[in-house]
Every structure is written in structure tokens, then in C-alpha cells.
Amino acid sequence: MLNIRRETFADYPAITEVNRLAFGQENEANLIDKIRHSDRYIPKLSLVAEIENFVVGHILFSYIDLVNTEKLQVIGLAPLAVHPQFQKQGIGSALVEAGLKIADDKGEALVIVLGHPHFYSRFGFQPSVVYQIESPFPVPEDVFMVKPLQNYQQKYIGKVVYPPAFDEV
Ligand SMILES: CC(C)(COP(=O)(O)OP(=O)(O)OC[C@H]1O[C@@H](n2cnc3c(N)ncnc32)[C@H](O)[C@@H]1OP(=O)(O)O)[C@@H](O)C(=O)NCCC(=O)NCCS
Secondary structure, X not given: OEEEEEOOHXXXXXXXXXXXXXXXXXXXXXXXXXXXXXXXXXXXXXXXXXXXXXXXXXXXXXXXXEEOOOEEEEEEEEEEEEOHHHOOOOHHHHHHHHHHHHHHHOOOOEEEEEOOHHHHHHHOOEEHHHHOEEOOOOOOHHHXXXXXXXXXXXXXXXXXXXXXXXXXX
């Protein structure tokens, strides 16, 4: 039985391990650690998926900036990892859905992700250019995506700026 809940301190080693296994490197686990220690961390939006008390997946949403004439805080989705032995069973999707609902209920306006269009389009993510939102890096338009939530307003346009925690990813 899959259970999705907020991370606790006791989950940190398992979250590190799931990210290390899923990505085959340490960068994403380090990113999570840096975000946790920054003012961009949103405790209720760092979620684990567990099966019989074993952490099989993790997702983190944190604050990033959208800069135009004013600077607005939006939500960045990164990273998302599912243990390799548990992929393609709907766990990643369940984590995304759970996080989007929490962000929406919290009154957030917009979620931004850099990822696979085949995976993220099913949740309503669209290329950011559709919303006049520009990526900070030179990436193909279809991999930099946004999902407007109920509180989305047209003022959410401009260029995304990631905080320093993301520098090494
Ligand atoms: C991407 C990831 C989180 C998906 O988790 P999951 O639990 O396997 O996802 P689900 O079972 O909910 O959905 C599987 C779907 O995602 C798609 N998917 C998974 N990895 C993908 C990839 N690298 N590129 C494109 N699509 C991918 C699968 O093809 C499948 O699509 P289908 O439903 O049309 O068959 C997981 O594969 C993972 O941890 N990958 C390694 C880390 C990673 O790349 N994370 C970045 C996410 S931006």
C-alpha cells in the first residue's frame, strides 16, 4: 500500500539514497540538503512515498523567483525521484499529484519544472513560453514547463531565477 506523507528528519538518509539511485549521482541529494537549509524550503511540500515503511520515492517543491518588473515567488518542482525498482508503477505520478494539490490548497499560483514533457504534460504542465515565462538556461522549449494553479494571474510573466542552491545541479 502506497502512502504519501511529509518528510521527517528520520527520512533524510532514505531520501538521499533514493535520489542517488534514481539519478546515479549525488547532485540532487545535495540540492535537497541545500534547499532544506535555505529560506526557500517549504516543509509541507517535501513529500515521501512509502511502501510498508520503506521510502520508495521523494518529491520536493520549493520557492524560486519569477522576475519581470516585479519579483514574484513561484514554486519550482525539483527534484523528483523514484527508487529504480519501483518505477513505472504510478509512484512518481502520485507524488506529483499530491504536491500539486498541496500547492494549490496553499494558494500558490504557479509550478515550474524542467523535465520530460511526456511525463509532465499529463498533469497539465505546458511549455513555459505559452505563459510568457522564460527559462534561465538555454534548453529546448518543451522541457521547461509550467502548471498554473487556481491562483494564477496574468502578472506571472518574466524570467525564472533559481536561488544559489541550484548552482551545482
Ligand atoms: C521520472 C520518474 C520520477 C517517474 O517516476 P515513476 O514512478 O516511474 O512514474 P510513473 O509510474 O508515475 O509514470 C511513468 C511514466 O513516466 C514516463 N517516464 C519515466 N521516465 C521518463 C523519462 N526519462 N523520459 C520520459 N518519460 C519518462 C514513463 O515512460 C511512463 O509513461 P507512460 O505512463 O506513458 O508509460 C522516475 O522514472 C525517476 O525517478 N527517474 C530517474 C530520476 C529522474 O529522471 N527524475 C527527473 C524527473 S524530471
